[in-house]
Amino acid sequence: MSRSVLVTGGNRGIGLAIARAFADAGDKVAITYRSGEPPAGFLAVKCDITEPEEVEQAYKEIEEKHGTVEVLVANAGVTRDQLLMRMTEEDFSDVLETNLTGTFRVVKRANRGMLRARKGRVVLISSVVGLMGSAGQANYAASKAGLVGFARSLARELGSRNITVNVVAPGFVDTDMTRALNDDQRENIVKQVPLARYAQPEEIAASVRFLASDEAAYITGAVIPVDGGLGMGH
Numbered sequence: 001m002s003r004s005v006l007v008t009g010g011n012r013g014i015g016l017a018i019a020r021a022f023a024d025a026g027d028k029v030a031i032t033y034r035s036g037e038p039p040a041g042f043l044a045v046k047c048d049i050t051e052p053e054e055v056e057q058a059y060k061e062i063e064e065k066h067g068t069v070e071v072l073v074a075n076a077g078v079t080r081d082q083l084l085m086r087m088t089e090e091d092f093s094d095v096l097e098t099n100l101t102g103t104f105r106v107v108k109r110a111n112r113g114m115l116r117a118r119k120g121r122v123v124l125i126s127s128v129v130g131l132m133g134s135a136g137q138a139n140y141a142a143s144k145a146g147l148v149g150f151a152r153s154l155a156r157e158l159g160s161r162n163i164t165v166n167v168v169a170p171g172f173v174d175t176d177m178t179r180a181l182n183d184d185q186r187e188n189i190v191k192q193v194p195l196a197r198y199a200q201p202e203e204i205a206a207s208v209r210f211l212a213s214d215e216a217a218y219i220t221g222a223v224i225p226v227d228g229g230l231g232m233g234h
């Protein structure tokens, strides 16, 4: 059956791979984008998740065209790496505002329709770094760890309404975000990964799609690592 799916930040990178995976399976997929030309084949809604009115407007448009959102993938995220000594209030709060508060905002709005429908699937994109920590990424790691507590609280709150809330924690994925690293940094990362390579965005998308499938109906509050073995045990 074709479901109404929303992927935030579905215009590029991991989000785009996730959007494609759902569309290929026959779902009606909406994506958010902030600027430029969004990719074709989806209902693209302009939405910055740090702006409550834009989130509300995006949901109205999606509900009008695709119906209530049944599957939400909160994928939009940013980094602002800096050692603690040099990390400004803004570096910290901007990352938290997008990765954690922005996710709260889109999940809260989706929850309204899911409660009414008495079903729903929420998948949050965290990171291995949220579990292991990462020097120079205290803001990002804190935001990604926060998503785990957030998801697990909601899993308890919403389970009886047939709404599952899960987290996917990718390792290093070949996207614009990691292409910003220099060659030395990229080489060092690969040395630590048991599978000795970066993930392709499609490899993250496969787990997300599974968590939203009927086969995963009894999985909630889980953190699924898709990290090539990098975070084993965390």
Ligand code: NDP
Residues within 6 Å of the ligand: 008, 009, 010, 011, 012, 013, 014, 015, 032, 033, 034, 035, 047, 048, 049, 050, 075, 076, 077, 078, 098, 102, 125, 126, 127, 128, 169, 170, 171, 172, 173, 174, 175, 176, 177, 178
């Ligand atoms: P990219 O930098 O390639 O893409 C980030 C996406 O998030 C873009 O679509 C961007 O939209 C969107 N976005 C950022 N801020 C906002 C905002 N305020 N409102 C709406 N959309 C926003 O990143 P990736 O594809 O690599 O990452 C996707 C997710 O996966 C992120 O949450 C990231 O933290 C996580 N992740 C990535 C890993 C990696 O190695 N790449 C590893 C682990 C987790 P726009 O095009 O408008 O900028």
